[in-house]
Amino acid sequence: MTEGQLDELVLAVEKRRSKTKALRVLETAWDVPKCGHCASLQVVKNGHSRGLQRYCCRACGKTFSANTGTPLAKLHSKERFFEQGECLAKGMTVRAAAATLGVSVSTAFRLRHRFLQAVQAHQPQHVSGLLEADETYFRQSQKGSRKMTRASRARGGKATPKGSARDLVPVLIGRVRGTHQVSDSVLTAMTAGQAEDALRPVVGPDTLLCTDGSGALRTAAARLGVTSKAIAVGYDGRVSEGVYHVQTVNNHHERFKTWVNRQLRGVSTKHLPNHLAWMRLWEWFKEGIKPEHFVVSGLGKQLINR
Numbered sequence: 188m189t190e191g192q193l194d195e196l197v198l199a200v201e202k203r204r205s206k207t208k209a210l211r212v213l214e215t216a217w218d219v220p221k222c223g224h225c226a227s228l229q230v231v232k233n234g235h236s237r238g239l240q241r242y243c244c245r246a247c248g249k250t251f252s253a254n255t256g257t258p259l260a261k262l263h264s265k266e267r268f269f270e271q272g273e274c275l276a277k278g279m280t281v282r283a284a285a286a287t288l289g290v291s292v293s294t295a296f297r298l299r300h301r302f303l304q305a306v307q308a309h310q311p312q313h314v315s316g317l318l319e320a321d322e323t324y325f326r327q328s329q330k331g332s333r334k335m336t337r338a339s340r341a342r343g344g345k346a347t348p349k350g351s352a353r354d355l356v357p358v359l360i361g362r363v364r365g366t367h368q369v370s371d372s373v374l375t376a377m378t379a380g381q382a383e384d385a386l387r388p389v390v391g392p393d394t395l396l397c398t399d400g401s402g403a404l405r406t407a408a409a410r411l412g413v414t415s416k417a418i419a420v421g422y423d424g425r426v427s428e429g430v431y432h433v434q435t436v437n438n439h440h441e442r443f444k445t446w447v448n449r450q451l452r453g454v455s456t457k458h459l460p461n462h463l464a465w466m467r468l469w470e471w472f473k474e475g476i477k478p479e480h481f482v483v484s485g486l487g488k489q490l491i492n493r
């Protein structure tokens with residue numbers, strides 16, 4: 188065998204292996220095969236379709252496979268799923284992912300968001316213990332949008348005239364102390380009503396809410412019937428010591444902002460929820476993050492915040 192033939196063989200084997208791995212991950216995303224149309228468990232094996240086991244539903248009579256009814260259903264080239272998971276696990280930019288996957292930048296962009304879409308809903312519910320909640324702000328951004336509804340701004344420019352919050356998007360983040368649980372929601376305004384809606388599924392009877400004492404969060408906590416503690420800030424701006432602080436959630440804000448602004452060079456407001464979801468996966472698995480976590484989560488199975 189010549190050197191060239193050997194290279195070709197190795198490449199073919201790698202491609203085949205990646206495909207098998209991707210398909211296996213897709214199928215193990217299920218605990219039990221469930222109909223993607225009507226959620227019935229009364230299903231029987233029914234041949235294969237594009238390398239995936241196909242099933243027939245006894246209840247509705249339709250056929251389906253592991254990705255039916257998920258955000259990943261209409262994506263072609265399932266063998267690339269695993270590679271896409273790798274790009275997300277490594278936190279690659281869209282351009283780097285496009286080069287790795289051998290697809291256009293717009294395809295890489297679409298793939299990224301299809302994979303993250305389901306993870307938006309993978310939030311913690313009725314948490315126990317200290318929940319630090321605090322908001323942070325992002326500038327309104329239409330990055331990547333073809334139709335800008337306002338004139339573009341030079342990078343690094345000031346968002347608005349001083350004192351105006353019109354151009355800022357509040358993101359309310361919650362972190363449960365001593366766990367990897369993170370909740371987040373993109374609001375349109377930091378009002379008590381929006382904070383209440385965002386926190387309702389997160390808090391439970393055993394939640395102790397820690398805030399920086401903002402009126403909106405205090406009102407929200409009272410309406411939800413949750414015990415809350417506001418941290419005391421001294422005249423010198425220093426936060427009082429002790430267990431009631433929002434330092435953990437503020438550190439989370441900082442890490443998220445650094446990643447979004449420095450590495451990704453900003454994201455559009457529309458895609459902010461997907462990036463928050465991405466960050467949540469990282470926070471959960473830390474250095475143990477694997478490509479399959481993104482594939483399985485993308486198929487809608489909640490791995491985090493449980």
Ligand SMILES: [Zn+2]
Binds near residue numbers: 225244245247248
């Ligand atoms: Zn069915």
